[in-house]
Amino acid sequence: MKNIITAFCLTLTLSACNTTDNQANTTQVTNTSTQPQKHLPKNIIMVVGDGMGPAYTTAYRYYNDDPNTPAIEETVFDRHLLGMSNTYPARVSGYVTDSAASATALSTGVKSYNGAIGLDVNKQPVQTVLEWAKLQGKKTGVVVTSQVNHATPASYLAHNESRRNYNAIADSYIDDGIKADVILGGGWEYFIREDRNLVDEFSVKGFHYIDNYSALATLPENKPVLGLFADIGLPWSLDDTDKNRLSTMTKAAIKQLENPQGYFMLVEASQVDWAGHSNDVAAAMSEMDDLSQTMLYLENYVENNPDTLVILTADHSTGGFTIAANGVYEWNPEILRSMKHSPSSIAKQLAKNDITATEASDLFNFTLTDQELIKLQQSKYNASEQTAAYYSASKEQQKSMSKPRISAALYEIVKQIIDARTNTGWTSYGHTAVDVPVFALGQHSEMFGGNIDNTDIANKIFTLLGKPAQ
Missing domain, CATH: 1.10.60.40 (Diphtheria Toxin Repressor; domain 2)
Incomplete structure (x- = not known):
């Protein structure tokens, strides 16, 4: 009962703090407020470990363990685990989600069909938390290790009937109004094409373009940034020139996004999923380490910026990854x-x-x-x-x-x-329907505890961004 009353009081407090009358508009990106609202987080960072089911965070604990000590060391994931989320898509797609449907649920609070990018089951656009944050005067950013027009980032920035329409999704980042102040990841193939050069178009719109990690250290202040560092997705963490490239990009993006009104940022460890699809445990643990380094940085950032909320979850689990196989009790x-x-x-x-x-x-x-x-x-x-x-x-x-x-x-x-x-095992080259862990730290992180649905995550973020209840 105490928890119910606490949650009810928090909801009333947040509702009372809502001072905006803006109507949802998925294409308009004009700022409509200039001051952060009291009691709401100034900054919200949504982190997605794509494909990161519970076996991945558990395996990382053992991978990260110091075998010279009797204790198994706690990880950053252990410190901030709050609950679990179910991931099923809209009924038309059954029980097993793809990344597009799950990212649409995480970004809009609406279940949709597999392959949908920011659309409902009737293929109608649904407003995303990033779009709403932009309308509230916040800066916005997207940092991923896939191409920046892949399913998860696209589901926060675009609306398309199919995740496979990569060129059309990339085009919409310009044509439907620029919605992010920082975009970092891969994607030369889609942004520098014979029929269209989107890099040039972003530059005309005032963006500073970079194509190597070293340039992240010397970004111009108060200028939007487009950074593309690979033809499609970035190299595996194990092979990249910067093995902690997600952490490096996240640090640079935050520095670029910080402002008096705050910001909303999506960060995706995209290639945990790719390692799962490939049944590649070595690549998976390296990608998890890159994500861990990113979360360690964000943990420290929240300590110094307590008006920031960080949420981490997975869109689904991939590969049916098992820690021990063949009836042998060891990993x-x-x-x-x-x-x-x-x-x-x-x-x-x-x-x-x-x-x-x-x-x-x-x-x-x-x-x-x-x-x-x-x-x-x-x-x-x-x-x-x-x-x-x-x-x-x-x-x-x-x-x-x-x-x-x-x-x-x-x-x-x-x-x-x-x-x-x-002694690692796998059951699939695809996704599985298991529930995934939810982690949160910072202001109002307690709202993300318990057994929740992936749509609840978006709806709670909407509340914390001051959106009136529908």
Whole structure:
């Protein structure tokens, strides 16, 4: 009863603080207020660990553990866990969501069909929390490790019937009114095209454009920024020039967004999901480490800026990741901590050269057994034979054949070696319907506790941004 009364009083307090009469408008981005409202967070940072089901944060605790101490060290995720969220999409898409439907729920408070970007089930635009924040005079930003027009960022910035319409979504970032003051991630392929150069168009609109991480340290003050650092998504954290690139981008974005009226920012650790789809535990733990470093920075930021709220959740879980497999009661992350290259990068290097014990062990950064080495060599030989057969076939025959890739075949063996060494299991290359964890810290973080729906997260953010109840 005490919790119910507390929540009711908080709702009354927040409602009383609402001073805006603005009507929802998904295309208008004009500022309509100039002062932050009392008792509401000045800044809200929404963090999405794409694909980050509960096994990922648990595995990261063991990956991050210092084996030289008797205790298993607490992680930043452990400190701020408040509850769980269910992720199912609109009824028409069943129980298992994709990233677009889930991000639309997280951004608008409305369930939709798989593939929907900021639309309801009738394909009508629904206002997002980022758009509403912009209307309240706040600055807004998007920081992701995918391309900036991928499903999650698009669901905060755009409205489109299909997440696959990448060019149209990118175009809408200009055509439907610029809604973000900072946009950081990948996407040259979609923003610098033969038919249209969106980078030039953003520059004409007053944006400062950068294409390398080092430029984040010297951004001009009080100027909007577009930063694109890769053709599509960023390299795996393990392979990138900055292994903590999400943290680096987040720090730069916050510095750029800080202002007297406050800001709303979306941060996405996009490639936790990509690692899950690939059943790649080494890449997954490195992406989780990048997210952890980002959350550690935000933890410190909230301590120094107590009028800031940070929420972290996942849109869904990916891969059916299991910590221990094959009936064996152990999980061994030791080799994951020492890896210097992603399994994908290792496979590409092995595809180029003869596979020797020395080269393979150097790439893995641990000594391979004779059996592991033979598996790699045999995989390469088989893939080479299949490649030769493909190219010796007629054009007509090739139409019914899959084009072999030696690096892809080796990638599967590299992952098998790592899974066997760590005793990691997977059940799927897709999404699963398990509930996902919710973390929050800062002003009014207690509102995000318990067992909630993903739409509740958006609706609570709307309340904290001063939007009247519908």
